[in-house]
Amino acid sequence: MLPGFDPGIVVESLPVLVRGALVTLQVSALGILLAGVLAVPVAFARLSASRAVRGLAFLYVDAVRGTPLLVQLYAVFYLPPLVGIDLTPLESAVLALGLNGAAYTAEILRGGIVALPKGQVESARSLGMTQWQAVRRIVLPQVVGNVLPALTNEAASLLKGSSLISVLAIIELTRAGHQLVGRILRPLEVYFAVALLYLLVNAAIFWASHRLERRLVAYR
Amino acid sequence: MTLDRELLAEIWPLFVRASVTTAWISALSMAIGLVLGLLTALARLSPWRPLRLVARGYVELIRGTPLLVQVYFLYAAAPYYHLTLPPIVSGVTSLSLYVGAYASEILRAGITAVHKGQIEAARSLGMSYWQTLRRVTIPIMAALVTPALTNEFTGVLKWSSILSLITVPELTYRAYQVIAESYAPIEALVLSGLMYWALTDIVAWGGRVVERRVTRHLSP
């Protein structure tokens, strides 16, 4: 093994790190969920007939994609209190991850929606479905199936992005590792264990996505 | 919430200098990352299995863990091996390794998209492996990978913000300093945000210019 690598320390550090990983998992999951919920209206706003709505949605997407998540985290943490909104660090973290992910996810969805043949919606409307029914039952199921690989990458990217919430003093996996290194002075073993846990969660996301994809696109 | 003009005037030059730092750190990491990425892509397509495995392990490890963990690791672990790196060297190294892994995936897809017959034609005329790579494969590939690499470059600009957490004096570091010392989060975040936004837009624009050049042969 590597010089000075003690597997025993990896095992010893696991309990602390797993506790951090659970926080990572929880915040990422909530962030991904929020991103997904917000992305749908943003994607449709980007395609809206109204110039103002389109412009506003574009501004949001472009601003998020043009600035680092770390700056956005600071913004969501430091700015709301100035207008009297108090968020816990955990709430700030989920909000920032959600707002960030929503912009990227919206662009993925928009691409999928544009690629869908126009007649799909038209035939739904001709049978008396409302716009929303057509979107929910005809458009989204297909679009989500078609863009699932891109959505999965986005989810994995949010999981990794969640490491940044350590700057809000939330003890998630990265911060737990960082603190442990400070205490026991064994960076190699601790970061090995941290990496292992991230890789594990990452693999779980892709595994789940594969299973979902098989179900969503069974019609192909 | 109004902007403090006096403070803005005071921090403005500092932020400009910091964004120059962000720009060159990113450009350097991108350049090193591209070379690393190309070598890794070639290694992954090598007929020699151990080389393929090492390359694959590198890519999976980097892509499966957060950049912050990688940055912390290199920064914290190096001293234990009697290797004291200044933060900026440590940071650029991490960032380059990060870009290398992602770029290798883009380049690998580009290389495999180049038609086998096109390469065979070059080899049959007596071109060496490297000549073929330089004169046939890379030019054809460039058209295919430019959009993804541009996207990667804008990504590097944003990810470089993470180096602020190991005290590299780039844009986000300056922003955080102003928040912490003057408690002026609005001014700091608006200014740094706009500068990131401008930097990413410049790169995106440059990417489109390059794309037009390298895809000339594709337009009718």
Added chain:
Amino acid sequence: MTADVPAVKVVGLHKSFGSLEVLRGIDLEVRRGEVLCVIGPSGSGKSTLLRCINFLEEPTRGMVYVNGEPIGFREGPDGSRVRDSAARLNAMRQRIGIVFQAYNLWPHRTALGNVIEALLVVRKLPRERAIEIGRRQLARVGLAEKADQYPSRLSGGQQQRVAIARALAMEPEIMLFDEVTSALDPELVGEVLKVMRQLAADGMTMVVVTHEMGFAREVADRVVFMDGGVIVEEGPPDEVLGNPRHDRTRRFLARVLAKGDDGSSVRG
């Protein structure tokens, strides 16, 4: 609703896309139980007329009445047009079935799934009831055994028949057909026309935009020839197709028959 109210009544219909005027004043009535075939060169506005009837396109001027009720608009107290509520429009659309050239089946639903979708979400029928109706309609177009297949497994002709079953499942009073055989391979046209012929025999009110002159001659009660956004001539099929009064009609028919993209006499 009395028998003399026309199933469809089009009054002074104009439609422009930007500066392009596609329909320039169409007046038309379709009686209940009538089969009306609309023919004409591409770009003549046939499809746009059809799409205006169920308001997939919004008329620039003029009105369309379905069973005497205006669709898409209400008449204001001063006789002006007011946009109607989405709910009422959706309710009216359920009474008008449309089948498209490109089938427009939903690939993520099986044949049966396509047919019952609107029954579930628009009619809000219980699932078992919807399936019962769906299977009956699939049987009606001869596809009972394909109920559980996804569209990607069906031929073009089969997909188009599923699309017809999907429209029929809503028990429409009027069926609109928009060049439904144009995208099909020649050998698959016959099976679709057969279903449409049966539908006509059952007494369905149909407006059929088509290039199949054989079908028009055989099945239509009345043929309308459109060119340049207006109705050039209309009448019984024997007259319009056999002995057209207008030059433009004659030229069109000569071209169609010469090109042989009619061919329906063979297939019909």
